[in-house]
Amino acid sequence: IVPDVHRANEFIKELKEFERQDSMPNFMIMLLPNDHTAGTKPGMPTPEAAVADNDLALGQVVDAVSHSKFWKDTCIFVVQDDPQNGFDHIDGHRTVAMVISPYTKRKVVDSTNYNQTSMVRTIELLxxxxxxxxxxxxxxxxxxxxxxxxxxxxxxxxxNNIPLDRVNPALADIKDPREFFIGQMFRLNHHSKKLMRLTRTR
Known part of the structure; x- marks a missing residue:
């Protein structure tokens, strides 16, 4: 698995070259997929480490762009491919999206019923x-x-406050596989319920 921070570092190298050339493409697509996680697959990053890797990588990208000469003319759109158990109090098909730019309203949650084509249309207009x-x-x-x-x-x-090198144990190292996997599912459900409570308070 390729860490998302490696992908971010490659983009940042390109960004520095864009700055040197004083020219940047009008449109770029970047894939930072590790918040999808590999679940509990042995030898793969734990779900917590995978999400931390994704969070850090996105933060590094936004940091680099917002400190660059292109920031005043840049808008970053972030969306998941699908929610994958990211359900909340509305519907399991709903997912998060972020719009990051100098012109974005700060500290605002927009609850408008957008969809993927809304984001495409916004990019087209820009x-x-x-x-x-x-x-x-x-x-x-x-x-x-x-x-x-x-x-x-x-x-x-x-x-990051979670180590990125945590990996799931091999099946042979798990003393009680049933207890291990039940524990993993419990943590996933716990985090989902916590997210639902946080969403209700906003």
Whole structure:
């Protein structure tokens, strides 16, 4: 498995070259997939380590971009491919999305019913591109995420507080596999319920 922080480091190298050339592509796609985790597969990063790796990598990317000369003209969209047990009090199909830019409203949760094509439509509008078909043409743009006054304050990445090198034990090393896997499921459900409670209080 390739750590997400390695992917982030490769992007940051490219970003430094873009700065040297004073030119950056108008549109880039980056894959940071490790918050999907490998579950309890032996020898693979623990779910906690995989998510910590993903969080750190995303923070490093935002840190680098927000400290670069391109920040004032950049918007970073972050979305999961699917929620994967990330259900909350609404529906299991719902997932999180982040819009990161100098023009993004700070400390705001936007509960508008967007979908994936809403994000595509917003990107098209920012780039001055026409819709590709009727699906993105009719999608609700994410305009309520933005305001007119930019805040150019850069983001400083926080260090991880979970070791990234934790791995799941081999099956032969598990004294009671049934107890181990029940414990893993209990922790997953516990975190999901905690997320649901936090969401209700917002």
């Amino acid at each position: 780039l001055g591109l026409p819709p590709m078909n009727q699906l993105d043409a009719s999608a609700i743009p994410m305009t309520s995420c933005f305001h007119d006054t930019p805040d150019l304050t850069p983001y400083t990445v926080l260090p």
